[in-house]
Amino acid sequence: MEKVFARWSFEPTLESAQQYRQLLAIKLTEQALSQDIIENFQLAVSELIVNLCRYPLIKAKSASVQLLRTDDYVSLELYDNGASFRNFSQYINSDQPIGAAENGMGLKLIDSLFDDLFYVPGCYRDDGLNVMAFKYYLSGRAKNKSKSILLVDDDQVYQAVLTAYLEKDYRLYQADSVSRGYELLLRAQPDLVICDINMPGGGGGYLFDLLQHVPAVACTAFIYLSGCTDKKLISEALSRPIDAFVEKPVQRQQLLQLIEKTLERQRYLSQQMHRELFQRATLGLQPHLPRKIGAFKCALRHCIPQEGGGDFVLLHQSQLLMADLMGHGLQAKTYVYALAGYLRGLCSVLSQEQLTPCKLLNVLSNGFADDPVLRETLATIAVVNFDNKQLSIASAGHPKPLLISSHAIASVAVQGPLLGLSQAGYREQQVQLEPEQRLLLYSDGFLDAGEELDQQMLNKLKYSAQLPLQQAADFLMQLVYERDLQLDDCTLVLLQLDPND
Template identity: 45%
Template sequence: MKQLLAQWHLQPTLLEARRIREALSEVLALHKVPDADHFLLACAELIINLYRYPDPKPSNVIVRFGKDDFHWCFEVLDNGPTFTQFSQLLNDTDPAIAAENGMGLKLLAHYFADFNYVPACYRDDACNLMLLCKPLTAQGQPLNRILIVDDDPTYRAVLSAYLSAHYVVIQADSVPQAREQILKYKPILVICDIRMPGQDGTALFDQISYIPDVSNTAFVYLSGCTEAALIERAVSRPIDDYLSKPVDKALLLATIKRVLMRRSYLTTQLMRVQDEKITLGLQPSLPEEFSGFRSTLRSICPEPGGGDLLQLNETPNAALLVFADLMGHGVTPKGFAYALAGYLKGLCSARADLHSNICGLLELLSNSFDSDPVLKETLATLMLLSFSSKGEICIANAGHPFPILMTRNNVKQISVDGPLPGLGLANYEEHCFTLHDKERLLVFSDGFLDAGEPISNELSKILKHSMTLPISAAGDYLLQWRLNHGIVADDLTLILLEIDEAAIALD
């Protein structure tokens, strides 16, 4: 923020939020700032958030408004606890995640393309920073920012002149200032001198390498340094390029273009491989036979990632199946699915007694969504099914779509329900029945049929017809029917179960 236009110190209260909003309104009007309502919304929302949510509350808050060469900037600094959920709430593809939280982050992100949070641990003043920026003009500026770090103001000016037609150029004259600029503005690339007073350029690279949000920033050294040991230390880092001063404009622009293209390609390839591994790592699967039952499973992930999770735990005379659908799209819910899978594995190993008490187990799982620091960041539905070797099935449900019991002449939903995990409620009841010969149970995620959606006449006919097919062919038939009826936007997992008379007879 090169030009500070207004600054206020306060303790967060509802009255202070109103006072600062009114004072900011006057400043915005004085300087004829476009989209003033957006800044006023941000002012009220962020101060009220600091009043309502942190524990303990910050004792000092600083609100600033100003501008640099390209942006109007609004900052809120506070000395309270760090907001650990910022990235999850802001980036989650499901708007309900942030909306239900009440912090209004999704709304602010809609109005401010540049919306950053810098935790206190990365700042010298030990204050958390919320930073929201808008272009000075309605036409805006290029989104790609480049930071030039050099203690020579003349050379910074030369490089800025070379680049300003193509990029937003930010400048810093020292490592501490550069670190602050990187955290605030997250440039796509840093052009850094090596030898500078105080700390050299290697220190800047090392410092940002350990900060998750900026560790992948492209880095180019541009230096007139001739000290061999210092140059060797600099290029020993995994930087993107090294150029010697003086550098001509064409070479500099070509180097930047090449570096950014290579970064983009490598990032795309890395994400593709990571997405594939994550998706395959939790691909739902079941054995074809277990505990006196035959099964078939079909699943589709419409995009990399997804959040359908199955975990089967078998004992000599029984089995427990946990079916979870973690909300969201892409790889984000897969991370939560991994966390839940690990929790389930440990819990079921340590508490074998819970296999016969699925309501108690579902209550424990529900509580984990409220207490676990990873799982509390997501929404999910859960269904637990226990199987005995005599064909008995017991079901407990937490918001999952109702299973369907089928014969050739009849289909019906099994109405067993309960509150979503993490709501602090424990009103779970189990529904037990015996699956007979010539009956099948269909269990599925909401990619097949939404929770609460009734069975249509068409689907009823399809389900009855599937009973004329072998169980494996029936799984293919039901999956194909769903694919023929519109785009599958959510993960789709369906499981068909029938008794194995021969296995039960041998038991």
């Protein structure tokens, strides 16, 4: 069971951040933690308190910190009554380096220091307080237990029996009431709940109903375990789509087999749902370009080495947009859908004006700065206008395009800030391709924005210029496939003047 060994309440200020760093050091030293772990806790709590003072639109007027310990871990929980943090998981799960995670208000750094980090917005809690918590596991054995189970039972004797059955193989959380179980479930988000049907203040059916209103835990596997003999109560509880019901007393082997079967079924259903959603998302965002745009021949190649990915390409009249959204997986796909819809709608509205690339990026940047959802989205975008036989290019953080010929490789000196991060505006570069030249637009799955081209890559790019355009695009994409570990999706667009025009 968790035991609180320190608790403080305060008004968040820059001074209180320093004060609670010192108090933490005293209390954690009493718990015999090493100095480096204590310093990690100090860094995290001061970072979070400073964030409460600086960033939310509605700043917290009160906050509290509590330290907890079990046999397996030490954790810190910070409660506040300010505005909830948006898109928490997007920042934690992003593949951006820690140093680039400034918009995540230090969350990426904190996540790197601890074994477990979670956040519960106040809208899901009875007291309306946001909770940020992180854990340090005292042993590798506790940390490496891959699955977690929440036991909810007011019978402490039987809960001790279940603990003895399961603690060797699973991380356990224990609650003696539905209210306490609900609180733990929101915080720990276990893989499975084992709950008694009949308890004071509501039983398993009531807890199951509560979960359905919280997307993060609505699909948690759920088992009833009860010695209740009231048929009406059992029938009412079983009207929910739970995973299993088992009567007390239960033998250890029987319970372990039931848990394994339930978790395996949950894993299978989750994989099936994930696969179906991914396939739909991927098909919906599959980029398409014609083989000729104005006076230019065009070759497009796109690959997704793992599920998700944030690349998309949009051609509207004679304007081409290539975007790369931060992150991978279905979460990135969801944001790409929103961004693609926003861009399509904007381009349709502005179609009669046919904005220059820099003016379009300025409009987009203002939209990102003003919209609360887009403001939390990190995306790089390149815009290319086709003007007769000339190209106009502007960029918002996108990798610099490459000019490729059989004898030289050069980058186009076009750059600009990420959307929504600067009021400085954007500049565009005019590019006039020579007959033997090609322009390569690419996402960072091909080359990172700051990556230098080594001689081997330069030679391969020069060689590609000797191949027909479509074959050259295949050759360049093959370079991506040959990498030992390709984590990011990759999009390439090759452009070349059509000699027949």
